[in-house]
Amino acid sequence: MKKRILLVFGTRPEAIKMCPLVKELQKRTEEFKTIVCVTGQHREMLDQVLKIFDVKPDIDLNIMKQGQDLTDVTVRILNGMRDVLKECKPDVVLVHGDTTTSTAAALAAFYAQIPVGHVEAGLRTHNIYSPWPEEMNRQITGRIATYNFSPTPLSEKNLQEEKAHGNIYVTGNTVIDALHMVVEKLKNDTALAEEQNKVLLEAGYDVSRLETLNLKPETAPKKLVLITGHRRENFGNGFIRMLSAMRDLSIKYPNVDFVYPMHLNPNVRRPIHEIFTDMDSLSKGEGWGEASNFFFIEPLQYLEFVHLMSKATIVLTDSGGIQEEAPGLGKPVLVMRDTTERPEALASGTVHLVGTDYEKIVNEVSTLLDDAAAYEAMSKAVNPYGDGQACRRIADVLAGKEVDKYSYKTNI
Ligand code: UD1
Ligand code: UDP
Numbered sequence: 336m337k338k339r340i341l342l343v344f345g346t347r348p349e350a351i352k353m354c355p356l357v358k359e360l361q362k363r364t365e366e367f368k369t370i371v372c373v374t375g376q377h378r379e380m381l382d383q384v385l386k387i388f389d390v391k392p393d394i395d396l397n398i399m400k401q402g403q404d405l406t407d408v409t410v411r412i413l414n415g416m417r418d419v420l421k422e423c424k425p426d427v428v429l430v431h432g433d434t435t436t437s438t439a440a441a442l443a444a445f446y447a448q449i450p451v452g453h454v455e456a457g458l459r460t461h462n463i464y465s466p467w468p469e470e471m472n473r474q475i476t477g478r479i480a481t482y483n484f485s486p487t488p489l490s491e492k493n494l495q496e497e498k499a500h501g502n503i504y505v506t507g508n509t510v511i512d513a514l515h516m517v518v519e520k521l522k523n524d525t526a527l528a529e530e531q532n533k534v535l536l537e538a539g540y541d542v543s544r545l546e547t548l549n550l551k552p553e554t555a556p557k558k559l560v561l562i563t564g565h566r567r568e569n570f571g572n573g574f575i576r577m578l579s580a581m582r583d584l585s586i587k588y589p590n591v592d593f594v595y596p597m598h599l600n601p602n603v604r605r606p607i608h609e610i611f612t613d614m615d616s617l618s619k620g621e622g623w624g625e626a627s628n629f630f631f632i633e634p635l636q637y638l639e640f641v642h643l644m645s646k647a648t649i650v651l652t653d654s655g656g657i658q659e660e661a662p663g664l665g666k667p668v669l670v671m672r673d674t675t676e677r678p679e680a681l682a683s684g685t686v687h688l689v690g691t692d693y694e695k696i697v698n699e700v701s702t703l704l705d706d707a708a709a710y711e712a713m714s715k716a717v718n719p720y721g722d723g724q725a726c727r728r729i730a731d732v733l734a735g736k737e738v739d740k741y742s743y744k745t746n747i
Contacts, residue, residue, distance in 0.1 A: 457490030507721030
């Protein structure tokens with residue numbers, strides 16, 4: 336009998352990490368009936384990903400409201416999922432990571448006594464307010480899950496120490512499956528890569544500025560700092576300090592481009608307008624201020640974002656997923672957070688934590704831009720997070736097959 340698998344996700348990063356699994360399960364039609372439910376916790380940023388992976392949801396709860404709070408999101412999902420579960424009668428509900436979509440959907444499945452599979456299980460900072468609310472979200476989902484799909488041996492160890500009731504399978508992270516898919520596409524199709532340059536130009540950033548560096552070294556930017564930020568615990572003063580550091584770095588280094596695809600959350604955009612006051616030129620994609628080397632652009636499609644990341648010199652971010660992708664591309668990552676639930680790349684030396692401290696951000700970015708040896712030491716391509724086989728392993732577990740264990744030798 337085919338197993339009925341219901342996948343539930345709702346934000347951009349969950350979609351990037353779950354779409355390759357949707358594809359894998361849909362391919363195995365003899366074994367699975369695959370049902371996709373999106374909560375729509377994100378709207379535009381979710382739809383961007385569904386489009387790129389060509390995934391058409393069977394159910395869309397469409398819950399997003401401007402300025403939603405955590406209670407709004409939780410309540411709407413719990414309500415919506417009750418009917419979805421009654422209707423679909425899945426054998427297993429798969430949720431991902433640490434968002435409110437993930438925890439609320441897992442709780443709804445628990446109330447209906449349907450087993451939950453947790454993809455990306457066992458990441459921990461052990462500090463429930465950092466990141467907030469994600470650390471508690473993943474701990475709760477971890478208590479509920481029957482199947483824990485841990486990306487690394489370290490996340491398996493975290494769950495073993497907590498005596499998780501479910502079984503643990505070390506699969507690698509599905510983000511690396513997604514990354515492999517798009518990197519292969521871009522490598523094998525030069526026209527596609529060219530097309531990404533055009534899309535980026537329309538979005539407000541001309542990547543050819545990086546390529547003209549040998550022609551006009553005195554004016555052309557030589558390096559690219561790629562920036563993203565959206566963590567709730569950084570809202571307010573944290574963002575003000577981060578943005579002040581970026582503004583001053585862009586003045587200090589006129590030959591370096593700073594590109595910031597902005598998250599759609601108004602709490603992220605408000606301080607950008609406060610710190611970078613010359614917003615008229617920004618909205619025309621002309622860069623900021625006199626130096627014109629700071630570019631605020633709209634969120635990018637996954638393909639364009641990976642393409643841009645592959646051209647970056649440094650990645651400055653508070654994102655979770657980017658901490659996993661950038662080391663795979665050999666890009667040093669400075670993480671604007673005090674803690675990380677992804678210490679594997681810290682141990683490998685490709686990731687440093689800089690928090691939201693003005694001095695630390697300015698100093699670490701400056702070191703990487705000025706000191707070739709320091710840069711070299713951080714820019715190794717390492718990938719402790721997966722081998723591109725995570726989705727196949729998860730599907731094998733769900734099909735009741737023997738499964739090999741993902742093992743990357745880290746020194747943790
Ligand atoms: C959510 C997740 C976070 C994840 C992040 C990825 C929770 C509590 N937070 O945070 O773990 O790292 O997504 O990006 O689950 N908005 C839009 N369009 C969109 C997306 C967002 O307009 O496509 C705006 C809306 O005003 C919305 C706000 O952003 O109310 C916040 O969205 P929400 O999902 O609540 O929080 P994120 O900060 O995106
Ligand atoms: N990303 C994207 N477009 C962008 C910025 C990021 O496609 O403009 C991708 C990025 O490659 C990564 C994911 O979005 O896979 C990370 O999402 P986000 O930082 O919003 O969430 P987090 O990973 O912190 O939960």
